[in-house]
Amino acid sequence: MGRDSSISWLHRPGTVPRTWNPQRGCFPTEPSCKFCYVPRSCLRGSGAGGAYDGLIKLGKDSLTGAERPKWTGEIKTLPAKLDEPFGWRDPSTVFVNSTSDLFYERFDNDWIASVMGVIALQALQRTVEPHLYILLSHKLKRAKEWFEWVAGRPEGPGRYCIERAAERSKRARKVYEVIFGSLFQPAVPWPLPGLWFYASVGTNKEARENLPRAAQIPAVVRGISLEPLLEDVDLRPALRGDYDWDRSTETPFQSVFIGGESGDFAWVDDRKVPLFRSTNIAHLRSALSQVGEFPHVAGFLKQVGSRCFAETDEDARGWAGGVVAGRTHRWILRTSDKKGEEPLDWPPELRLRQWPEAA
Ligand code: SF4
Secondary structure: OOEEEOOOOOOOOOOEEEEEEEEEEOOOHHHHOOHHHHHHHOHHHOOOOOOOOOOEEEEEOOOOEEEEEEOOOOOOOOOHHHHHHHHHOEEEEEOOOOOOOOOOOOHHHHHHHHHHHHHHHHHHHHOOOOEEEEEEEEEEEEEEHHHHHHHHHOOHHHHHHHHHHHHHOHHHHHHHHHHHHOOOOOOOOOOOOOOEEEEEEEOOHHHHHHHHHOOOOOOOEEEEEEEEOOOOOHHEEEEEEHOOOOOOOOOOOEEEEEEOOOOOEEEEHHHEEEEOOOOOOOHHHHHHHHHHOOOOOEEEEOOOOOOOEEOOOOOOOOOOOEEEEEEOOOOEEEEOOOOOHHHHHHHHHHHOOOOOOOO
């Protein structure tokens, strides 16, 4: 990874889309993680000696009985990958850990600090044409604890992270020596410029538990990643700030990504079963309409998922990709790609792809 990415939502105007994966491994703890796409997409590397050897195994799915790839819970850190961002010339939009979660409990505090330290060094080094790092996490309890812990480091959180990066990465060490090698010791801004933090939730329960935690995390842009969207999630308490938030921003959340779940089918006996959950278009509309009530919040529909459906004729109105009558739902809404990420298939009012103003 680290090269240009084909992930369509990362294509931010004027920047190179990239993924950066300095670690591997995770384990699902939230309902929305159930069909995590990573074990499926990285299964080929899970053989002996492969990149995901020991991290992914085949196991039975509790819902469908199908055999499918799952996380084992083991992890690997890849310190050499901490060097990677220092080789990117053009301003980039970087999805941090697209195949893991930085705050998965088994990654220790100093490892997380070293990843953050690379971003902190780049913020000092690249004041012109900065990169933008986008970090999504389902592990909000751990994320909040980590940010509280690092805030208590005597040298300051940014400097602490930079020193941990310099211990593990040769290129970070070089940049560190150039920047801090004289009597003049620049202050390291915190929250980190160029790092946007998104809390991933897919249900009301996850939103109620995790968004108040996410709101406490210091970030220049704080967002909600409503993905996979599994029900009609009430975003209003979070967007209007019903609970305390970290005052590095004027408002609690400035951006909402929305997406339906994508995935493959499996055969169980002679039945074809989906290894993903369908998306109700009414829930997508509801999320976008709630975002529309808050002018300071940017809404971004990434994809409608592998199977999007409408329960009423009214809900199916304006769908441009074609509809077919479904067995369990009134209408199945056709998409021209497997993830449902082509906006031209969607009704015009769903084609919202806004970036927050700090971009
Ligand atoms: S936190 Fe992310 S990477 Fe980890 S299991 Fe959940 S969806 Fe997958």
